[in-house]
Amino acid sequence: MAPQYTDLELAINTLVTQFHAASPNVGPTLTVEEFQGMVSKELPTMVKTAGEQEGLNELLKEMGVEEGHGVTFENFWVLVNSLASTQFGLLQKDKSVKCTCLLL
Numbered sequence: 613m614a615p616q617y618t619d620l621e622l623a624i625n626t627l628v629t630q631f632h633a634a635s636p637n638v639g640p641t642l643t644v645e646e647f648q649g650m651v652s653k654e655l656p657t658m659v660k661t662a663g664e665q666e667g668l669n670e671l672l673k674e675m676g677v678e679e680g681h682g683v684t685f686e687n688f689w690v691l692v693n694s695l696a697s698t699q700f701g702l703l704q705k706d707k708s709v710k711c712t713c714l715l716l
Contacts, residue, residue, distance in 0.1 A: 627692060630654055631685055641682030644672065651691075658695050 617625070632638045634650035642650065648668055651659050661667025674694070675687040 627688075628685070631688055639682075641684050642688075643682055644668070644677075647672075647683040647688075655695070659691070 630650065631642070634646045635642050636646075651671075659671065661671060671691070672683070672687075675683070675690045677683050677687050
């Protein structure tokens with residue numbers, strides 16, 4: 613019988629599989645174009661600036677992607693951490709509470 617995964621386990625699996633699915637060769641890094649396509653498709657309401665070159669460049673810089681390099685899963689995780697922390701803050705009744713969680 614197949615194991616029953618929790619919602620959180622499934623969410624983590626989804627992050628990993630979507631990252632790999634964005635690359636035709638399922639490599640360890642995504643090109644900027646592959647990353648932009650994944651974000652536009654999978655995060656259209658949370659990352660709205662990725663469709664514009666200036667916004668994409670700023671996002672890549674915030675993620676720690678060096679110019680001319682691919683996007684690693686660790687870079688992608690910086691984005692996930694930022695989005696999750698923002699979502700946590702939005703769900704709090706007291707908007708002054710900030711998440712200081714550090715996702716490794």
